[in-house]
Amino acid sequence: xxxxMESSEFAEAVKIANELVAQSAxxxxxxxxxxRALTVYPKPSASFAxxxxxxxxxxxxxxxxxLLMEEPLPAKSAPTPDAALAxxxxxxxxxxxxxxxxxxEGIYRGDKxxxxxxxxxxxxxxxxxxxxxxxxxxxxxxxxxxxxxxxxAFAIVLGTALAKAGKLLGQHNAENISIxxxxxxxxxxRRFMMGQAPGYLLVICAQEVDERGEVELSIExxxxxxxxx
Amino acid sequence: MPKVITVSSLKGGVGQTATVLNLGYSMSxxxxxxxxxDAAPQSGAGMASNARQKNSAGLLELLKGQAKAADVIxxxxxxxxxxxxxxxxxxxxxxxxxxxxxxxxxxxxIRSVTEKYDxxxxxxxxxxxxxxxxxxxxSSSVIVPLAPNALAVKSLASMLKFFRRVRLRANRSLVLxxxxxxxxxHTSPYEVSLINDVRESFPPQIFFETVIPYDPAFEQANxxxxxxxxxxxxxxxxxxxxxLAVEMRLREMAQTRKGFENGQxxxxx
Numbered sequence: 101x102x103x104x105m106e107s108s109e110f111a112e113a114v115k116i117a118n119e120l121v122a123q124s125a126x127x128x129x130x131x132x133x134x135x136r137a138l139t140v141y142p143k144p145s146a147s148f149a150x151x152x153x154x155x156x157x158x159x160x161x162x163x164x165x166x167l168l169m170e171e172p173l174p175a176k177s178a179p180t181p182d183a184a185l186a187x188x189x190x191x192x193x194x195x196x197x198x199x200x201x202x203x204x205e206g207i208y209r210g211d212k213x214x215x216x217x218x219x220x221x222x223x224x225x226x227x228x229x230x231x232x233x234x235x236x237x238x239x240x241x242x243x244x245x246x247x248x249x250x251x252x253a254f255a256i257v258l259g260t261a262l263a264k265a266g267k268l269l270g271q272h273n274a275e276n277i278s279i280x281x282x283x284x285x286x287x288x289x290r291r292f293m294m295g296q297a298p299g300y301l302l303v304i305c306a307q308e309v310d311e312r313g314e315v316e317l318s319i320e321x322x323x324x325x326x327x328x329x
Numbered sequence: 330m331p332k333v334i335t336v337s338s339l340k341g342g343v344g345q346t347a348t349v350l351n352l353g354y355s356m357s358x359x360x361x362x363x364x365x366x367d368a369a370p371q372s373g374a375g376m377a378s379n380a381r382q383k384n385s386a387g388l389l390e391l392l393k394g395q396a397k398a399a400d401v402i403x404x405x406x407x408x409x410x411x412x413x414x415x416x417x418x419x420x421x422x423x424x425x426x427x428x429x430x431x432x433x434x435x436x437x438x439i440r441s442v443t444e445k446y447d448x449x450x451x452x453x454x455x456x457x458x459x460x461x462x463x464x465x466x467x468s469s470s471v472i473v474p475l476a477p478n479a480l481a482v483k484s485l486a487s488m489l490k491f492f493r494r495v496r497l498r499a500n501r502s503l504v505l506x507x508x509x510x511x512x513x514x515h516t517s518p519y520e521v522s523l524i525n526d527v528r529e530s531f532p533p534q535i536f537f538e539t540v541i542p543y544d545p546a547f548e549q550a551n552x553x554x555x556x557x558x559x560x561x562x563x564x565x566x567x568x569x570x571x572x573l574a575v576e577m578r579l580r581e582m583a584q585t586r587k588g589f590e591n592g593q594x595x596x597x598x
Contacts, residue, residue: 104482104483105526105530107483109483109485109486109487110482110483110485110486112486113483113485113486113489113531114530116486116489116490117489117531117535118532119493120489120492120493120505120535121534124504125496125503125504125505126504126505126507126534126535127470127504127505127506127507127534127580
């Protein structure tokens with residue numbers, strides 16, 4: 101089992117699955133609805149060898165067992181149909197199972213945002229991306245070229261420039277601004293609302309990359325993650 | 330607009346056709362009008378049911394313009410389940426079938442016959458093909474049955490890559506309805522351990538909570554050309570598919586709740 105889990109095919113499948121979740125390409129999460137216990141459908145009892153019922157075993161284990169016991173108990177390790185039927189409704193792994201590991205998706209908001217940024221950069225071919233709040237505090241980053249705090253502060257400067265440039269050109273609800281650097285790279289800032297306050301998604305990519313579609317697709321997902329938090 | 334769901338798998342023998350028929354039947358018993366389409370040239374779903382005996386014509390006749398939809402669709406004895414088979418596909422017609430799919434005619438035919446249904450389940454041929462691509466391209470979502478064995482799990486990467494490609498190139502609104510563990514033996518420590526390990530490694534929302542157990546009644550259902558729920562001995566496995574249908578409906582209710590959260594609370598009517 102371990103070798104299968106370590107195989108490249110398995111790792112690739114997990115990676116694609118995480119990407120699909122980040123892209124909202126998976127139907128509504130079961131986890132959002134709360135888990136129902138898995139239903140167990142035991143094999144028909146006819147396929148098992150007959151054995152004593154649980155009541156008989158309980159009686160045999162009672163203090164006056166020798167008086168109540170009508171037939172000898174089987175060896176402790178022998179499987180019984182009632183024991184199989186009495187399995188809990190959640191699938192149980194054998195005792196030798198390795199310890200549980202957290203799902204790669206992550207359970208914290210920062211992990212989810214980082215995963216979303218990672219998936220967006222993979223799909224769009226971006227060099228890096230960062231999400232900051234309206235105070236310049238970085239909420240998540242992927243491949244930030246310099247310290248996240250520095251980029252976060254710069255995002256606020258760009259955000260202010262976006263608001264002023266928008267007013268200047270009569271576009272009061274301007275949402276994005278782009279700066280080309282040396283005909284090679286560009287920095288794109290997308291403003292979005294986190295509840296009542298603005299937030300910023302900053303993307304760094306090559307100038308020939310058309311980032312608009314990918315940014316617009318991802319912004320909704322990012323807003324959803326922030327909203328759920 | 331119907332919800333069109335393609336059931337597809339890279340590996341054979343994972344209960345793909347059984348899932349289409351039994352899930353389709355279970356969903357129809359919950360109330361919605363359901364159409365099952367057998368888009369696999371080998372007509373697996375047609376053989377697993379007695380639909381071919383009732384009407385041997387199917388998609389092939391529609392593609393050739395030799396029949397109308399009403400002439401080729403078969404209705405189940407009970408429930409709101411209809412069935413559209415492939416028709417008698419001979420070896421040379423498999424190529425015709427794929428060419429028509431490639432030209433977009435299969436898409437047009439399927440869209441034209443699905444309008445009056447709430448749910449449409451499409452059974453595709455095992456593996457990746459033009460027909461599978463076309464079916465995914467016209468679908469709302471995809472279900473991938475997954476048997477608890479190493480080969481099935483290893484083949485998942487190719488299936489997900491294929492799904493991702495269809496989504497990027499042909500259908501941006503396509504979603505993965507879920508991976509469905511089928512043919513499971515809950516009394517086997519190996520299978521139980523594999524299922525738990527796989528579920529822990531993948532994002533949890535990618536799996537259905539319902540797991541379809543292996544049951545000898547599957548074989549009996551195939552032999553008697555019916556669905557599990559119609560067999561007295563198929564109660565357990567049939568109930569699992571009913572659970573799956575309920576789970577899918579619950580997901581849709583969760584989406585409705587999501588709409589309310591977003592402020593679309595305009596009342597019940």
